[in-house]
Amino acid sequence: MKAAVFHGRRDVRVQEWPDPPAPGPGEIQLAMVRASICGTDVEEYASGPHLIPLAKPHFASGHQGPLVIGHEMVGEVVATGPGVDAFAPGDLVVPGSGVSCGECRYCVRGRTNVCARYYTLGLHVDGGLAERVNVPARISRSAGGLDADVAIMAQPLAVALRAVRGITPEPGRTVVVIGLGGIGSLAVAACAARGVETVGVDVSAARLETGRRAGAGLLIDASREDASAAIRAATGGHGADVVIEASGAVAGLATAMNAVCRGGLVRLVGLHRDPSPLDLTRLVLEEITLDTSKVHICDQDLPEALALLTAHPEIATTALDDVITLDRLVPDGLERAGRGDAAGKVVVRF
Known part of the structure; x- marks a missing residue:
C-alpha cells in the first residue's frame, strides 16, 4: 500500500x-x-x-x-x-x-x-x-x-473540547485563545457553540481570519501590537479570566502570563519545547492557576x-x-x- x-x-x-x-x-x-x-x-x-x-x-x-x-x-x-x-x-x-x-x-x-x-x-x-x-x-x-x-x-x-472543558458563559468573563491554528480555532468554535465569547490572538492574518470565522469576538494581531497590552485594554486593565495557550511558542506563553488577571487561569495546550521561564512568585501572590490539557x-x-x-x-x-x-x-x-x-x-x- x-x-x-x-x-x-x-x-x-x-x-x-x-x-x-x-x-x-x-x-x-x-x-x-x-x-x-x-x-x-x-x-x-x-x-x-x-x-x-x-x-x-x-x-x-x-x-x-x-x-x-x-x-x-x-x-x-x-x-x-x-x-x-x-x-x-x-x-x-x-x-x-x-x-x-x-x-x-x-x-x-x-x-x-x-x-x-x-x-x-x-x-x-x-x-x-x-x-x-x-x-x-x-x-x-x-x-x-x-x-x-x-x-x-x-x-x-x-482535543479542543478537552482544552475548553469547564469554561462556561459568565457575565463579564473574558476568554482568550492564543494560536488560531487547527486546535486553537476549534477551541474558539467550541466556545462559540457554548455561548462563550472569546478573544483570538495570532501573528498570521490568515489564521486570524480563521479565528473570526470560528466565532472570536475580538481579534488581536500579535505581529503588529503588544497582545497582552491589547487584552488588558479590552478588559478595563484587569486582564483575561482564562487564557488558552495553543501556539506552543515562547512568545505565546509570555503573552498568556502577562495578560491573565489576578485569580485567573492559564491552560497550556500547545507543546513547548523551548525553555519557558515563569514568574512563579506572581502565580502565587495573585493566585493564578496554571494547568494543562493533553x-x-x-x-x-x-x-x-x-x-x-x-x-x-x-x-x-x-x-x-x-x-x-x-x-x-x-x-x-x-x-x-x-x-x-x-x-x-x-x-x-x-
Missing part, C-alpha cells in the same frame, strides 16, 4: 509500505477515507524526532524505526478482529488518537489520556496517513450520518465532538485550510504548515 513514512528529520516519504496484517483481537482494519495533519506531525517533521521512536523501542507500543504518521483520520471498516461486534464492514469510523491500557491507576480513574502505558497512533505505532491501518475498536466511534469531510474534524475537535479522553470528548459536528457541521468548514492528495503531503502539507502558511487543517483525501 501507499503510505507517508517518517524516516527522520525533514524525511517523510510517500512510499510503498507493507499492508497491515489481519486485525487482531479487539481491532478493526480501516481503509482510509480522510486523514489530516496536526501541529505535532509538523514539529516531528521539522525538528524531530521528539516522540517517534526511531532509535529505541517505545516503552508501550514496542515500535522502533520508521513508521506511518497521522493520528487524525476517518476510515471505512474493511475487516474486524475477534471479539469485535460494535462495527461491521462498511461502517464509517473515527478513531481516537491515543491507546490506553484500561488497567493502570489512571485508567481506572477515567484519566485514560495520562495512562501509564499510553501510546499514540501515528507517533508510536503506524498511523492513518496510509491506505489502510489497524486500530483498536474500543477507541473508535461511528461517524453516524456525518460526511467524511466533516467527520475528519472530530478528533481534533475532541489530547482527549476518548469516552468523553470524542462522542461530544461527533455530536457537536452533527449539530454544527459548519465547524468543519471553518477549520479547513486545504484538501490535498497523499502524494502532495510533504510540499503542500508538512512544508506549508511548517512555514506558517496554513490557516487551518490540511486534509488528505484518499
Whole structure:
C-alpha cells in the first residue's frame, strides 16, 4: 500500500509500505477515507524526532524505526478482529488518537489520556496517513450520518473540547485563545457553540481570519501590537479570566502570563519545547492557576465532538485550510504548515 513514512528529520516519504496484517483481537482494519495533519506531525517533521521512536523501542507500543504518521483520520471498516461486534464492514469510523491500557491507576480513574502505558497512533505505532491501518475498536466511534469531510474534524475537535472543558458563559468573563491554528480555532468554535465569547490572538492574518470565522469576538494581531497590552485594554486593565495557550511558542506563553488577571487561569495546550521561564512568585501572590490539557479522553470528548459536528457541521468548514492528495503531503502539507502558511487543517483525501 501507499503510505507517508517518517524516516527522520525533514524525511517523510510517500512510499510503498507493507499492508497491515489481519486485525487482531479487539481491532478493526480501516481503509482510509480522510486523514489530516496536526501541529505535532509538523514539529516531528521539522525538528524531530521528539516522540517517534526511531532509535529505541517505545516503552508501550514496542515500535522502533520508521513508521506511518497521522493520528487524525476517518476510515471505512474493511475487516474486524475477534471479539469485535460494535462495527461491521462498511461502517464509517473515527478513531481516537491515543491507546490506553484500561488497567493502570489512571485508567481506572477515567484519566485514560495520562495512562501509564499510553501510546499514540501515528507517533508510536503506524498511523492513518496510509491506505489502510489497524486500530483498536474500543477507541473508535461511528461517524453516524456525518460526511467524511466533516467527520475528519472530530478528533481534533475532541482535543479542543478537552482544552475548553469547564469554561462556561459568565457575565463579564473574558476568554482568550492564543494560536488560531487547527486546535486553537476549534477551541474558539467550541466556545462559540457554548455561548462563550472569546478573544483570538495570532501573528498570521490568515489564521486570524480563521479565528473570526470560528466565532472570536475580538481579534488581536500579535505581529503588529503588544497582545497582552491589547487584552488588558479590552478588559478595563484587569486582564483575561482564562487564557488558552495553543501556539506552543515562547512568545505565546509570555503573552498568556502577562495578560491573565489576578485569580485567573492559564491552560497550556500547545507543546513547548523551548525553555519557558515563569514568574512563579506572581502565580502565587495573585493566585493564578496554571494547568494543562493533553489530547482527549476518548469516552468523553470524542462522542461530544461527533455530536457537536452533527449539530454544527459548519465547524468543519471553518477549520479547513486545504484538501490535498497523499502524494502532495510533504510540499503542500508538512512544508506549508511548517512555514506558517496554513490557516487551518490540511486534509488528505484518499
